[in-house]
Amino acid sequence: MSSAERQGAFIIVGGGIAGLASALALAPHASSVTVLERNSRFQEVGAGIQLSPNAFAALDELGVKEAVLTRSIRVQRLTVLDAQSGGTLVDFPLDDRFEAQFGHPYAVVHRGALHRTLLDACRRLATIRLITNANVNGLTEHDDSITANLADGRVFVGDVLIGADGLNSSVRAQVVGDGAPEPAGHVVYRAVISAEQFPADLPARSSILWAGPDMHVVHYPLADGKSFNLVATRVEPVNEMFANRGIQAAWVRSAFASVAPPLRRLLDAPAHWRAWSIADRAPVHTWHRGRAVLMGDAAHPMLQYAAQGACQAIEDAVIFARLVGAVGANDAVASLGPARAGRTARVQQTARWLGDAIYHPAGVPRRARDVMLKSLDHAKLTASLQWLYAWTPDNGLALANTHATHDGELIRP
Structure with missing residues (x-):
C-alpha cells in the first residue's frame, strides 16, 4: 500500500512525548490526527532525558533530529563510579568511533526541550489538531469507527485510537485491564x-x-x-x-x-x-483491542535504569506509522504489538536487571559486579550495546515483518 494513500482519522490520547511523536509520524498517512491532552496545556514535567542512537534514528525519521540536537549536549563519556569509594568501574568514550558504530550520537536534553520540538513540528502541520482539557474516561467501539468519550461530555470519533497516556493509562484499562501499576x-x-x-x-x-x-x-x-x-x-x-x-x-x-x-x-x-x-508493570503481549492500540509507557512502562523509556516510545511511533503505510491502519493496529513487544520486553527486563545487578547490589554481589564491569573493554561494551543502540526504523520494521505472527518467540530475558 502506498504511503500516499490516506488512512483515515487517528485519535491519540495523551500529548506527551509518545503522543506527539505518534502524531508527527502518522501525519503523512492520515486524513486527520487529533491529539487529546487532559491538562490545560501541552507540557512535560521533569528535567533531563538521555537520548541514545536508536532514539536519534527514530527522530531522524520524524524530521526533527537536527532540531533536537541543537537543544542537546553531546555527551563525551558514559562513566560508572562506585558511590562509596569513588573508584571508576566503567569509562566508555562516546567519540567518533561510537557514532560511526551506531550511526547516531548519544546526547542529553531537557525533557521540555524535546517535547517543545515535537510540539512545534506538530503545530506546523494542518493535519494535526491539538486539543487540551480533554480528559478521556472511556472508549466506544463501533463497526467502522471508535469514539473517545470525554469526562465533560464531548466525543471524538476516529478510525483508530492510540493510547499514549502513560503509566496510568485509561486506554490500557480497557485494552488490557490489568489493574494499577x-x-x-x-x-x-x-x-x-x-x-x-x-x-x-x-x-x-x-x-x-x-x-x-x-x-x-x-x-x-x-x-x-x-x-x-x-x-x-x-x-x-x-x-x-x-x-x-x-x-x-x-x-x-x-x-x-x-x-x-x-x-x-x-x-x-x-x-x-x-x-x-x-x-x-510486567511485559504484556497484547497491545490492542479492536481499533485501539497502546504505545509508549501505556504499553511498556519501564524502570529508568536503561534510560530507554522515551527512546522506546519514539521507536513505537515510527514503526506504527510505517506499518500503517505498509498494511493499512486496521492491520497496523493488530501488528504493532507483535512487531514491538519482543524488543520492548527485552528493554524492560534489561532495566530491571541493571537496577538489581549493576546499580544497587551490596556485599558479595557488589564485589562480583565490580569484577565483571572492570573486565569489559571497549569492544565488549560496544558489542553488548549493539542490540539496543544499532536499531533503525529499517531494521526495526524488518524484524516486525519477520516475526509479525510469532510475538511469543520474542519474549526472552
Whole structure:
C-alpha cells in the first residue's frame, strides 16, 4: 500500500512525548490526527532525558533530529563510579568511533526541550489538531469507527485510537485491564543545579552513574550548558504512589550521607528537590483491542535504569506509522504489538536487571559486579550495546515483518 494513500482519522490520547511523536509520524498517512491532552496545556514535567542512537534514528525519521540536537549536549563519556569509594568501574568514550558504530550520537536534553520540538513540528502541520482539557474516561467501539468519550461530555470519533497516556493509562484499562501499576520500591529524587554549583573535580560533559548499595545517583549537563540534571534514587518501601513531591534538601543529604566525598559535595548543592515513587508493570503481549492500540509507557512502562523509556516510545511511533503505510491502519493496529513487544520486553527486563545487578547490589554481589564491569573493554561494551543502540526504523520494521505472527518467540530475558 502506498504511503500516499490516506488512512483515515487517528485519535491519540495523551500529548506527551509518545503522543506527539505518534502524531508527527502518522501525519503523512492520515486524513486527520487529533491529539487529546487532559491538562490545560501541552507540557512535560521533569528535567533531563538521555537520548541514545536508536532514539536519534527514530527522530531522524520524524524530521526533527537536527532540531533536537541543537537543544542537546553531546555527551563525551558514559562513566560508572562506585558511590562509596569513588573508584571508576566503567569509562566508555562516546567519540567518533561510537557514532560511526551506531550511526547516531548519544546526547542529553531537557525533557521540555524535546517535547517543545515535537510540539512545534506538530503545530506546523494542518493535519494535526491539538486539543487540551480533554480528559478521556472511556472508549466506544463501533463497526467502522471508535469514539473517545470525554469526562465533560464531548466525543471524538476516529478510525483508530492510540493510547499514549502513560503509566496510568485509561486506554490500557480497557485494552488490557490489568489493574494499577505496582510500586517498584524505589523513590527518585530530582534536582537541577547551576554550573557554578557543579563540583570542579567532576567531568562536566559526561553522563555519570554513581552505583551504591540500594541507591544510585546519575548526573549530566543540560542543553544550555549552564545547569546540570541530578537524579538520586533509593530503594525504599513505598506504600503509596506520588509524583513531583517537594522534599527538604537536608533529608536528601541525610539519606545519602555514606557516599564518597565528591558525590557528597554534589548532593549538598541543591536547595530544592522533588520526589517521585516508581511503579512498574510486567511485559504484556497484547497491545490492542479492536481499533485501539497502546504505545509508549501505556504499553511498556519501564524502570529508568536503561534510560530507554522515551527512546522506546519514539521507536513505537515510527514503526506504527510505517506499518500503517505498509498494511493499512486496521492491520497496523493488530501488528504493532507483535512487531514491538519482543524488543520492548527485552528493554524492560534489561532495566530491571541493571537496577538489581549493576546499580544497587551490596556485599558479595557488589564485589562480583565490580569484577565483571572492570573486565569489559571497549569492544565488549560496544558489542553488548549493539542490540539496543544499532536499531533503525529499517531494521526495526524488518524484524516486525519477520516475526509479525510469532510475538511469543520474542519474549526472552
